[in-house]
Amino acid sequence: MTVSYENSKIIFDGIKAAGIRSISALPETWLGLLLQRAEDDPDIQLVQVAKEEEAIGIAAGAYLAGTPHVLLMQNHGFFGAINGIVSLAQLYHIPLCMLIAFRGHWGEPYPWHTRGGIVTEGVVRALGIPFEYAREPDKVAKQIREAWTFSQSSLSPVALLLTRDLMES
């Protein structure tokens, strides 16, 4: 299985069509082609972090500055960012639009991803973060746009979980 070139392009175009101008990310396999596009696009400011919790601070700074921003991370990185999500974003009513690579579920061949995949939905629910699964390429642009809109109106973190169906081909 390889990362879907076509769908990575569809997601990146969806991010841009939603009016996003800034992306924070920590590179991971499923997000690699997306990040390459972000890096090559002069209209997108890409901030690569050393750990995902930093990206919560950077996203908060972008929001306060008035720049539309999304965060790209793996679900394991999301776990490492939870205190920032709770004690910065949720505490101060700062929206976050998170696109999360949902590793470690149906079809996962790698044992190291499986524990994280199994608990992801439960953790997202426990944190009260509204979420949806992105599975179909023809719907993902609309899902990104709607995730962005809802984050801004609810002043809340929201999560779009990018599934294997979408990310691999």
Next chain:
Amino acid sequence: MERAGCIEMIYPELGDKLVVTIMGACAQELYNLGHCDNFFYLQHAMGLASSIGLGLAMHLPRDRVIVLDGDGSVLMNLGTFVTLARYRPKNLIHVVFDNGSLLSTGGFDSQTASGLTDIAAIARGAGIEHVAAVSTTTEFGEAFVEALERDDLSVIVAKVAAVGPEHYGMDLQLPENAFRFKRWIAERKRAAERPT
């Protein structure tokens, strides 16, 4: 040298800058001098003040951003120095008040207390060019003025005594602080775009 004295010294310079502080004593000492809507107090999420500052600085390149950090907080997010070094925002001054203590949570020694761990050396090792380590109020003032005059990322590590304010409390709800801070930035941007 006391942190409160350092903050009081730079307070007159902060009127037109975006200021992000960490929790506890640092936030309270700035607030006690008189709150302004361009001050954001991160009363939790230890470690992320400098990341918020980086996000602000990268997205508002024409504004100056000042982060007032502490040893306990920055030790929770040492990775921030490598990301700051990588993107090197010219408009960011990152002040780390190092009192060697987790003062706001009971005064336990932090890892810098023995002198073994050197935050300024960590910042330099991460690749930040302009790092000042100061231990007197005069040195702090000089380093801050140099940083203001320099058009480049600056880190100032200031050794301070482990003392804080006698009373804590703000007449400001946390989301209110974020809303007013965001509005201050938006109004400043609108004013800058208005023809003169």
